[in-house]
Amino acid sequence: MASRQKILLLGATGGTGSSILNGLLESNQFDVEVLVRPSSAEKPAVKEIESRGVALRVVDITAPEQELASGLAGIDILISAIGPHDLLQQKTLVRAAKSAGVKRFVPCAFITVAPPKGAMLLRDEKEEIYNEIKRLEVPYTVIDVGFWHQISIPPLPSGRIDYALMMAEPVIHGDGNAPNLITDLRDIGRFVARIVDDDRTLNKYVYTWSDVLSENEIFDIVEEASGEKIERKYDTAQDIEKRLEDALAALSLDPTDPAKRLPVYIVQYIYSKYVRGDNQPRYAKYLGYLDARELYPDLKLVSFREYFAEVLEGKGKRPYH
Amino acid sequence: MASRQKILLLGATGGTGSSILNGLLESNQFDVEVLVRPSSAEKPAVKEIESRGVALRVVDITAPEQELASGLAGIDILISAIGPHDLLQQKTLVRAAKSAGVKRFVPCAFITVAPPKGAMLLRDEKEEIYNEIKRLEVPYTVIDVGFWHQISIPPLPSGRIDYALMMAEPVIHGDGNAPNLITDLRDIGRFVARIVDDDRTLNKYVYTWSDVLSENEIFDIVEEASGEKIERKYDTAQDIEKRLEDALAALSLDPTDPAKRLPVYIVQYIYSKYVRGDNQPRYAKYLGYLDARELYPDLKLVSFREYFAEVLEGKGKRPYH
Numbered sequence: 001m002a003s004r005q006k007i008l009l010l011g012a013t014g015g016t017g018s019s020i021l022n023g024l025l026e027s028n029q030f031d032v033e034v035l036v037r038p039s040s041a042e043k044p045a046v047k048e049i050e051s052r053g054v055a056l057r058v059v060d061i062t063a064p065e066q067e068l069a070s071g072l073a074g075i076d077i078l079i080s081a082i083g084p085h086d087l088l089q090q091k092t093l094v095r096a097a098k099s100a101g102v103k104r105f106v107p108c109a110f111i112t113v114a115p116p117k118g119a120m121l122l123r124d125e126k127e128e129i130y131n132e133i134k135r136l137e138v139p140y141t142v143i144d145v146g147f148w149h150q151i152s153i154p155p156l157p158s159g160r161i162d163y164a165l166m167m168a169e170p171v172i173h174g175d176g177n178a179p180n181l182i183t184d185l186r187d188i189g190r191f192v193a194r195i196v197d198d199d200r201t202l203n204k205y206v207y208t209w210s211d212v213l214s215e216n217e218i219f220d221i222v223e224e225a226s227g228e229k230i231e232r233k234y235d236t237a238q239d240i241e242k243r244l245e246d247a248l249a250a251l252s253l254d255p256t257d258p259a260k261r262l263p264v265y266i267v268q269y270i271y272s273k274y275v276r277g278d279n280q281p282r283y284a285k286y287l288g289y290l291d292a293r294e295l296y297p298d299l300k301l302v303s304f305r306e307y308f309a310e311v312l313e314g315k316g317k318r319p320y321h
Numbered sequence: 322m323a324s325r326q327k328i329l330l331l332g333a334t335g336g337t338g339s340s341i342l343n344g345l346l347e348s349n350q351f352d353v354e355v356l357v358r359p360s361s362a363e364k365p366a367v368k369e370i371e372s373r374g375v376a377l378r379v380v381d382i383t384a385p386e387q388e389l390a391s392g393l394a395g396i397d398i399l400i401s402a403i404g405p406h407d408l409l410q411q412k413t414l415v416r417a418a419k420s421a422g423v424k425r426f427v428p429c430a431f432i433t434v435a436p437p438k439g440a441m442l443l444r445d446e447k448e449e450i451y452n453e454i455k456r457l458e459v460p461y462t463v464i465d466v467g468f469w470h471q472i473s474i475p476p477l478p479s480g481r482i483d484y485a486l487m488m489a490e491p492v493i494h495g496d497g498n499a500p501n502l503i504t505d506l507r508d509i510g511r512f513v514a515r516i517v518d519d520d521r522t523l524n525k526y527v528y529t530w531s532d533v534l535s536e537n538e539i540f541d542i543v544e545e546a547s548g549e550k551i552e553r554k555y556d557t558a559q560d561i562e563k564r565l566e567d568a569l570a571a572l573s574l575d576p577t578d579p580a581k582r583l584p585v586y587i588v589q590y591i592y593s594k595y596v597r598g599d600n601q602p603r604y605a606k607y608l609g610y611l612d613a614r615e616l617y618p619d620l621k622l623v624s625f626r627e628y629f630a631e632v633l634e635g636k637g638k639r640p641y642h
Contacts, residue, residue, distance in 0.1 A: 115452065115455045115456040116452050116455055117452040117455075117456065118452060118453070118456045119456055131436065131437050131438040131439060132439070134436045134437055134438075134607075134608060135436040135438065135439045135440055137604060137607055203607050203608075203609070204609075283458060286455075286458055286524055287455060287524075288524070288525075288609065
């Protein structure tokens with residue numbers, strides 16, 4: 001595109017948002033501003049972003065539509081990496097983006113590939129926002145990224161990589177053979193910087209991946225590269241289904257309690273990825289997604305094997321810390 | 322495709338279904354069977370279909386999934402033109418189609434182009450079926466046809482074409498300038514026969530059109546071809562919005578009453594087509610639809626002007642009669 005576009009990023013201090021901010025800045029293709037909620041303006045993470053020379057724009061996203069639209073003045077591309085509990089706050093943001101003439105709204109997707117409804121509550125809520133976007137004919141791109149390398153590594157018996165892990169136990173879910181899209185957390189931003197500047201992705205869904213691996217393949221790579229043998233534990237489809245039923249039953253007693261939503265989110269991720277087998281290229285294409293690797297074959301990405309080598313060298317990084 | 326595919330059509334006695342049956346038979350490309358509900362097996366309209374040499378398959382679509390799946394044995398393509406009040410009965414049908422290995426399910430769409438949610442209750446219910454299809458990864462094609470020529474003609478002062486009309490008054494909605502996709506009822510089947518046998522339309526949305534015309538353009542054609550001057554009445558956007566609010570308020574008191582749903586359906590059609598301007602190529606493409614005219618440029622179709630000439634000659638046909 002001819003002129004330098006102005007991007008406003010919401011959620012820049014989160015895991016996904018940080019990667020997006022880095023990717024956008026590295027690309028050096030955009031004027032980037034970070035949306036900061038009034039209550040967050042003084043937070044260290046925000047100060048850190050400011051210290052990198054990034055312009056901050058303080059906007060109350062719970063403000064009425066017209067006020068919010070003023071806050072979006074001059075923005076070409078709005079990227080939302082809002083947290084999972086605030087997803088529905090994007091409804092007013094969609095309307096404000098339309099009023100403000102935003103040329104592309106990237107709503108908070110950035111999860112695994114899953115059906116639009118009925119398999120993942122988290123996805124269902126995102127769908128409410130996509131539907132609002134479509135009702136208002138706002139130009140958009142939905143970007144899903146699968147799971148992250150950084151949260152896909154099982155622990156080793158020696159404990160030497162625990163510093164970098166989210167996973168507490170070496171568990172294989174179901175038969176462990178379902179292929180899964182996984183993206184290195186740092187690659188998310190690299191993909192996003194390409195996707196949002198590409199006419200081919202306008203009003204489309206796109207999935208990114210640094211690798212496609214089953215759990216069995218991941219465990220094999222980890223064993224081979226570490227030289228350690230992992231005693232694999234198995235979580236059967238039946239056990240997962242049972243936990244899902246229990247989590248849903250608990251949530252149904254108090255549907256708005258975040259503490260009851262979280263277990264549902266977690267078990268539904270597992271169920272969708274490993275039992276249903278949703279998070280893979282075949283199903284993504286069935287759903288109409290474009291493949292970001294086909295769009296950007298030149299992009300240099302971090303394979304799972306490469307990331308795991310970093311972890312073994314002590315250079316891994318545990319997300320959410 | 323290499324071998325002759327077996328199609329099962331549900332709803333073949335309805336307006337849309339009749340056109341589809343005709344189109345499939347005319348194409349001579351398929352083995353066509355018509356699904357008949359046990360309660361309808363002896364109806365004259367069904368006997369009439371049978372007399373044309375079409376195989377009937379008596380299936381109770383409210384049966385449990387496994388029984389229904391047996392009823393779908395050997396079917397490659399299942400086309401549903403079920404009535405608006407029975408849409409949700411397709412849920413079991415989707416699951417049965419998956420069990421039975423149906424290679425393409427064409428759920429009941431066949432309406433105007435509209436957003437997936439929040440503008441038309443009728444469309445919202447169809448979306449529930451599309452979501453179930455996607456959740457189960459059933460191969461599908463959604464086909465929307467816009468409005469029909471046959472219900473788009475205003476009455477003439479002389480009354481000479483009243484025999485063929487649905488419209489009682491010559492009303493322009495809003496400013497009358499919104500372009501609308503319209504398909505001659507007979508062309509629907511011609512399009513469907515092409516679409517369901519085309520790999521390019523698998524797991525896609527497609528819209529058909531014999532013409533794209535605004536109400537003002539339709540009225541101009543009708544005046545010019547008939548030589549009669551129509552006194553146009555105007556239904557303002559505000560009046561339409563008010564009626565929509567009233568209809569929704571009445572429905573909210575008894576959400577399952579079909580007699581209260583119908584007024585909502587009707588006013589939402591009007592609101593979507595003429596106030597929102599949904600039913601047009603630009604918005605269809607935004608939503609990801611393929612254009613059937615671009616796919617099948619050789620298809621011989623009936624323009625609105627041609628259909629209206631038939632009406633003037635006494636050869637028109639009022640639908641639903």
